[in-house]
Amino acid sequence: MHIPADLQGETINVKWQARFGDPTGRKMVQDSKPPVRVRTSPIEGRGLVATRDIAKGERIIEYTGEKVTKAEAERRYERQEAAGRIYLFDLNSRYDVDGAKNGSIARYANHSCDPNTETEIARGHIWLVARKSIKAGDEVVYDYNFPLDGFEDRPCRCGTAKCRGYIVGASSAGALKRVLNQRERERKAKRTSGSKASRTAKRGKGAKRPKTARKSSAKRTKRKRARS
Numbered sequence: 635m636h637i638p639a640d641l642q643g644e645t646i647n648v649k650w651q652a653r654f655g656d657p658t659g660r661k662m663v664q665d666s667k668p669p670v671r672v673r674t675s676p677i678e679g680r681g682l683v684a685t686r687d688i689a690k691g692e693r694i695i696e697y698t699g700e701k702v703t704k705a706e707a708e709r710r711y712e713r714q715e716a717a718g719r720i721y722l723f724d725l726n727s728r729y730d731v732d733g734a735k736n737g738s739i740a741r742y743a744n745h746s747c748d749p750n751t752e753t754e755i756a757r758g759h760i761w762l763v764a765r766k767s768i769k770a771g772d773e774v775v776y777d778y779n780f781p782l783d784g785f786e787d788r789p790c791r792c793g794t795a796k797c798r799g800y801i802v803g804a805s806s807a808g809a810l811k812r813v814l815n816q817r818e819r820e821r822k823a824k825r826t827s828g829s830k831a832s833r834t835a836k837r838g839k840g841a842k843r844p845k846t847a848r849k850s851s852a853k854r855t856k857r858k859r860a861r862s
């Protein structure tokens with residue numbers, strides 16, 4: 635079997651191998667139905683819900699789709715972002731997996747700031763793995779691990795006590811907090827420094843036109859990513 639250079643040396647899931655003999659888990663998933671189905675979600679659109687109790691550590695479903703180069707993913711990203719949902723998953727430094735093309739229902743899993751699953755990449759396969767025990771009927775969610783850039787366009791509605799307000803990965807939570815705090819300070823400072831500027835604006839003359847929306851330069855990295 636040929637293993638791409640960037641995947642060589644990757645450790646396989648030993649526990650899984652001991653239990654099922656197939657380190658990729660492919661056979662297992664093909665032979666048995668994954669314990670999730672698609673349902674309308676209170677978080678957003680459609681989501682994944684557990685059809686039975688799932689034990690902590692269980693591989694729930696593989697995130698499959700078409701394996702595409704970063705350049706191709708870039709083109710698809712534009713279209714998917716315009717349509718409102720991103721199905722591209724960052725597989726490694728060279729490829730993404732596009733769940734929109736022949737993908738499994740794993741692509742419907744929503745983001746949560748306090749997720750019950752996490753993603754794991756093993757031998758070029760992306761898995762959703764239970765990080766705690768999940769009850770039948772619970773929505774299956776994971777942290778999309780999006781970077782901070784462009785967070786304003788991604789409000790989070792996960793509804794958990796730990797919600798960060800925006801779809802931003804746990805690893806960027808501190809940075810998000812600092813940005814939000816800074817903006818809050820600036821807003822307060824503006825309010826207390828008098829409203830001369832806003833009076834000028836109201837009169838119309840000399841009012842500045844709003845700047846056109848800035849295109850985010852961070853697009854390239856805005857994909858679902860496994861937590862490292």
Ligand SMILES: [Zn+2]
Pocket residue numbers: 746747748790791792793794796797798799800
């Ligand atoms: Zn949230």
